[in-house]
Every structure is written in structure tokens, then in C-alpha cells.
Amino acid sequence: DAKTTQPNSMESNEEEPVHLPCNHSTISGTDYIHWYRQLPSQGPEYVIHGLTSNVNNRMASLAIAEDRKSSTLILHRATLRDAAVYYCILRDYNFNKFYFGSGTKLNVKP
Amino acid sequence: GAVVSQHPSRVICKSGTSVKIECRSLDFQATTMFWYRQFPKQSLMLMATSNEGSKATYEQGVEKDKFLINHASLTLSTLTVTSAHPEDSSFYICSARDRPLAPNTEAFFGQGTRLTVV
Numbered sequence: 001d002a003k004t005t006q007p008n009s010m011e012s013n014e015e016e017p018v019h020l021p022c023n024h025s026t027i028s029g030t031d032y033i034h035w036y037r038q039l040p041s042q043g044p045e046y047v048i049h050g051l052t053s054n055v056n057n058r059m060a061s062l063a064i065a066e067d068r069k070s071s072t073l074i075l076h077r078a079t080l081r082d083a084a085v086y087y088c089i090l091r092d093y094n095f096n097k098f099y100f101g102s103g104t105k106l107n108v109k110p
Numbered sequence: 111g112a113v114v115s116q117h118p119s120r121v122i123c124k125s126g127t128s129v130k131i132e133c134r135s136l137d138f139q140a141t142t143m144f145w146y147r148q149f150p151k152q153s154l155m156l157m158a159t160s161n162e163g164s165k166a167t168y169e170q171g172v173e174k175d176k177f178l179i180n181h182a183s184l185t186l187s188t189l190t191v192t193s194a195h196p197e198d199s200s201f202y203i204c205s206a207r208d209r210p211l212a213p214n215t216e217a218f219f220g221q222g223t224r225l226t227v228v
Contacts, residue, residue, distance in 0.1 A: 034216070034217075036217075036219075038154075041201075041222065041224070042221055042222060043114075043116075043203045043204075043205075043219035043220050043221050043222045044154070044203070044205075044219045045219070046216040046217065046218070049216065085153075087153070097144065097156060097159065098144070098156070098205070098217055099156055100146075100153045100154040100155075100156075101153060102153050103153055
């Protein structure tokens, strides 16, 4: 899988929006951009994914750059329960596997 | 959404013994499952791909005789850590997808198994 780069950690205040960036400059045309998060001592949880267009769901929004070399996960109103490690992963059409990068640890302050 | 369940969630075993971890897809059939391990404060590392009815494929550097994987049915994969040692202590996580060949579908993860070898 193509490599992704994320900041090691970010901090946010409760009830404020959070923008989590991800760089994937070597993305190919068939790679989907997936985001997962992992709460302490739990398995990862699906957040959102997209290919080219921006995506919204009940958890978050995904903004994808026009050249697809970067994306941003947007949590519209952070809560304490959103404190987790967020992983940005590229999913190739021809491969079945997920390779995790180092992720961004999000700390939410009350 | 689809659910993947792991058992046990936590296990302590003595050095030299073997431990089996189960991964079940509860409401879908999974021809392929994946096993990860995660050390404290590190990311998930893919260990192997479990294929129903055939041999598992292991990532480079993972000992297949040490980590035995069996995928005997469409809803169950097991990981056996053989002759466990303290350095095998880790958080083991399985994953499955209900439509594995579609890249635009999500993966589902188990809740993880905390293995401690004493």
C-alpha cells in the first residue's frame, strides 16, 4: 500500500471542530482513502472513506484535495469520546490488505 | 454494521505453552480474515492473511510455525501462538470484510486480545 504521513499528535477543545490531515503524495488513481480510529485497548473502528469527492457521514467528513495527494478528516464537534488514534490508510483495488501507518493521536480537552 | 468478535479478550499464559485466539464474523461470511499485532504505543502490524480452506499467507518476518493460523469455516479463523514467550506478549487484533474484493468497503475489526506471557 502507498505510504501515508500524519502528524503524531493533535489537541482539540471539546465541542470545537478538528481537522486531521493526511499526506499521501504517492497515491495511485485506484487507491481509496480510508480513515479508522482506535480507542485505547480496542480494535480499530471505521470512520469514513472516499475516492475523489468529499464525503460526509454521521461521524465525520472527509475532504480530499483535488490532486488527491492529501486529505483531511473533519470532526465537526469534538467530544471527549473522540479521543483516539486516527489512521489514514490507502486501499489499493488489487490488494485486500490494510497496512497501518503511525496515525495521529487526538487529545480532546474539556 | 457487521460485527467481528474475538475470544478471549484477555489471556495470561505461562512461558512455553500455546494459546489459541478465535476470531468470528457474526453476521457475514468472511473468506478472508487478517491478523495484526500491536505493541504498546505502536501501530498495528499486519501478521498474516487467513484464507478459508487454504493456507494462510504470512507477512515478511512473521514465523508461520510460531503463529499457526487456521480458517476452517467462513465465519471462524484461529490464531495459535505456539511455545509462547514473554516477547510474544502483545495485543492481537483480527479483521474481516464482508466483501473482500471491493476496495470501497469498510473493514471490521475485533475488539482485540491482550496476551500476557509470564
